């Protein structure tokens with residue numbers, strides 16, 4: 001398959017690139033390197049089936065890249081991913097997450113690419129759902145510009161399906177964790193916990209530690225992207241990608257401590273406003289349409305993440321860096 005991955009240098013995008021190359025596909029990776037790292041693509045760069053293009057998904061250049069590639073599938077993961085930044089600068093958020101997605105949809109229409117697999121946000125699209133795990137039928141209830149932009153992108157892709165016969169699959173991801181997640185980011189609670197513990201510092205939990213999230217391992221998420229790419233074009237729309245299991249921040253801290261071998265207790269600080277208490281996603285639709293199920297238990301996933309952190313981390317988190325419970329939530 002000829003594939004194009006936007007956000008290729010990011011956490012999930014680079015794991016997807018590696019998986020596609022392992023399967024023998026050709027991959028054009030697109031990224032503006034705003035939060036992604038070129039080093040995430042070091043192993044990909046060794047393949048003669050991989051090409052990297054540094055550009056912005058909202059620029060006209062992108063159209064030429066897609067036209068030149070004529071991909072069978074476009075995986076659209078590039079995004080402004082910082083929920084707090086979306087609040088302070090909603091224009092920038094929409095420029096990347098909404099206009100960038102329209103640019104991709106237009107490019108695909110012109111290039112004749114029907115399948116777009118889009119990284120939607122299961123953690124933020126439903127707001128604070130009453131019943132958990134939440135199903136896709138529950139009306140979207142975005143509570144931040146980031147969440148609104150992600151839902152808007154899904155709606156635009158739906159329009160392009162209706163108008164031009166594109167076959168988008170929106171994967172509404174829960175809280176993804178695993179190797180290459182940035183411990184400096186605002187949402188990677190697993191990476192932040194792990195790197196703080198490995199450096200012998202207490203991790204900070206905002207709130208009482210009872211807030212829950214649905215943590216899904218990046219290898220399983222990448223598997224969902226791969227399955228969506230090859231599903232029949234009759235399969236379109238939005239599919240939750242999560243485990244359905246709620247893990248509290250306190251439990252995550254305990255599990256991570258066991259994996260790292262840390263005895264340092266967490267430091268509890270006041271909770272933050274506007275953050276949801278609980279989320280978990282019902283994955284029945286993805287199981288039926290994509291034959292997708294997560295295979296990695298949280299303990300196993302944490303072990304794989306800690307192994308990676310041990311290999312790559314050199315005292316990555318400055319002392320006192322707060323662990324954000326809920327920002328992860330809202331992505």
Ligand SMILES: NC(=O)c1ccc[n+]([C@@H]2O[C@H](COP(=O)([O-])OP(=O)(O)OC[C@H]3O[C@@H](n4cnc5c(N)ncnc54)[C@H](O)[C@@H]3O)[C@@H](O)[C@H]2O)c1
Nearest residue numbers: 007009010011012032034035036056057078079119176331
């Ligand atoms: N990590 C999660 O838990 C999670 C949950 C739900 C949805 N998502 C979505 O998955 C996708 C990947 O997220 P991630 O966690 O890997 O984040 P990430 O920041 O590691 O990856 C995003 C990538 O997009 C690139 N990018 C940003 N703006 C761009 C632009 N204008 N043009 C080109 N490239 C641009 C960044 O440089 C980065 O490499 C995003 O769309 C995100 O919204 C992530």
